[in-house]
Amino acid sequence: MSARVDVPVDAHRAAMRPLVPPTWLGTLPFLLLLVAWWLLPRVVQYPSYMLPPISAVLDFAWESIRDGTLARNVVASLARLATGFVIGMALAIPLGLAIALNRFVADMFRPVLSFLQAIAGIAWVPLTIIWFGIGNGSVIFVIANTIFFASLYNTVIGVQSIPTSLYRAVRSHGGSGIALLTNLILPGALVQLLLGVRTSMAYGWRALVASEMIAGSSGLGYMTMEAVQWQRTDVIILGMIVIGLIWVVMDRTLFTVIERRTVGRWGLLQR
Secondary structure (H helix, E strand, C coil), X not given: CCCCCCCCHHHHHHHHCCCCCCHHHHHHHHHHHHHHHHHHHHHCCCCCCCCCCHXXXXXXXXXXXXXXXXHHHHHHHHHXXXXXXXXXXXXXXXXXXXXXXXXXXXXXXXXXXXXXXXXXXXXXXXXXXXXXXXXXXXXXXXXXXXXXXXXXXXXHHHHHCCCHHHHHHHHHCXXXXXXXXXXXXXHHCHHHHHHHHHHHHHHHHHHHHHHHHHHCCCCHHHHHHHHHHHCCHHXXXXXXXXXXXXXXXXXXXXXXXXXXXXXXXCCCCCC
16 A cells, blocks of 8 residues: 655645746847857958947947947937827827727727728838928827827727626616726726737837937937948947847836736736
């Protein structure tokens, strides 16, 4: 007769937990890219202007930090992003709620919203140059336009994803108007709203960089595009690195924290 082995409850729970990779694991691909970048000129012969060595990019980075050029471009880009984000979200969420509360209106507007969301962003730059000229006006319009349609679409989808039975339950308890909005619609659509904010900010950041390349007079996009005529690939690569780093920092320190403190805490986040 086999002996019974009692497994501690804590050990059983630990075994049932999903394995979570260590946080440092995400740095390995970046380290591999750096190693490949360092090895490439030692293995393949090519003109240095096509892909500068790491040392050249680091030298320019230090120079641009000392003279304040990099900081001014970063601040200019972030200021435009913040302005476009506020304008786009302030218009998109109220309008999206107003549209989504009427299913007939939402069904009527969904195709045009999907159409406009597809062309929002860089496709508007030629028109914005004609309307606003080169500078802040064109860039901010493109950012706000991109964020507006992405957030509007997600807001409508989020409200429509709330089951009809929940509307009936709230109304049966006397909920209507503001009470219906605060107790059902906003909490019920929150996951999709946060997804819309995160997605629209990502789209807005890309639109910012692209529009600065074409219609800007300062900023990270303008810095990288201006370097093309002088074949300054060290400037271009530095701009690309800074653009990527800024988005990673924003995503990790802002959106991931918001997601963890809201939908993640409530058990609505799927991993």
